[in-house]
Amino acid sequence: MTLTPEIYGAELETEDVTVVVATRNRADRLLETFPHHRARTILVDNASDQPQPLFPGVDVVRLGENRGAAARNIGVLRARTPYVAFADDDSYWTPGSLARAAALLREHPRAALLAAKVLVGAEQRIDPVSVAMSESPLGTPPGAAGPSVLGFLACSLVVRRDAFLAAGGFEPRLFVYGEEALLAMDLAAAGHELSYVPDLVVRHLPLPGGRDNGARARVETRNRVLTAMLRRPLPVVGRALAKAAGEDPVGALDALRQGGWAWRRRRALPPQVESDLRRLAVDNSGA
Template identity: 30%
Template sequence: MTDRGRPDAGTGPAYPPVTVVVATRDRPGLLERAVQAVLDQDYPGPVECVVVYDHVEIRPLDLDPPAGRTLRYVTNTHRRGLPGGRNTGADEATGDLVAFCDDDDFWLPAKLARQVELLAARPDAAAASCGIRLEGPGIARERRLDRAEVALPDFVEDRVMEVHSSTVLVRRSTWDAVGPVDEELPGGYGEDYEWLLRVAAHGPVVIVPEVLVVVDWHGGSFFFGRWATIVEATRYLLDKHPELAGSRTGLARLHGQIAFALAAGRRRREALRELGRVLRLNPREKRLLVTLPVVLGLLSGERVLRLAQRRGRGV
């Protein structure tokens, strides 16, 4: 920090310009809330918000950006879907730092200021994250990390849910070095995790301990019930990132996800083979227990997933 309490960005401006990308399709009420929270940030530097409409008609919001804030609307020029929307927004970004916010989430006012301050203090860091609060029917739960950073070995072992896509603030130099979100990932499933593996290979993700992002936890997902897509995408991820084989715990987790999706999709023989692999890798992997009732037909995959989501978890 400088003696005036401002982030010292070295050779860059004290308050570097930030571009925030909000990819959307057709959720105007939630989108307006997300964008307003971006415009209301107490960050002293310039903030540009780029709203990317995914191959639908652009509908400008009834919002009046204050001084130091700009609001732009563009159409997704990449492949249809969230990865293409984020990549389009990054193409359009003019800021030295780029952030993403899902259109159904929203930021608390200090989010950008705290993260920019931390990145200024950590020139070795590739990106910054923060704590989240899950809010939805029957749930209000905070998730925050008790560590200063998350490195590649941490992401190999675990997804680290707290590093949510709506929390990430990344240096433009990091984005240019690691490349865009992978639009070839089947169905776009797990695109944020795949990209974070590349980010963490470039440098650590530093963590602001405070809860600064509210995540809409509505008990559902675009991928709810798309079991074949989950299987294909997870296998794609394993093929693309051989470093994932470096952790038996992490590998068991991913094969456990495949086993669960196979069981939920009633591909029971394949699920049992995957469960055997999980058992050999890590007998304590929790997905062994949650998958067996699905394989045996005692519970549906949808039922198990809903039960997990009520506790603020996934499978």
């Protein structure tokens, strides 16, 4: 069953996009953001152990375990539209953005992913990641929908469903935080375009505080190293591990402890994708 205007008062602006929302124990945020979705919507509950709101007429998937970012994969598998947009339980796409994204994906068959501009909080300040994407040193290829990117925020993506599934979606072992990098590499390695389109806009309404930033930093460090192990040349892995050891030894140790599966699944990136990643690294370092 799907989200309908009769239930929430929001008109469906496109029949070609499904919004997938992953959530866990954040009923207050869902009650604020969910009524804004203007497309078919699938809600994936990541094994919440607190009461969650009911949304009649919405496809709700209740998982028996917390799968982190990979919960989104379940929603994509259930979707029956050619394109899927992701939203977090504290975010939503602004009116017109989903219809515009569908039109762009129809116009640009090589595009597998469009990343939107993210406006944070009630004051709608632009997210630094959006600023970085707008200034991408990779430029805009001829005929592309926007500047090429290899990094983005998961809550600001519209993807071509078949390309996302062929790439494997979000890697379950990375769980959360920094899971986007591997997806970007694999989509680009498959020959797809990944573009930043600032005309597409997402509102992000995070609550202040309430999360363990130290724990998040450790997981992000671990995932950066694991992602390097999975796809990058050995010298890059060595530098990533050395940097992690200096900045967050616990995160680096976690990566080493869990690195066995990453080494077994190593796959070299095409030269152009690796070159683009190096170019981005130089640009971000200011060298």
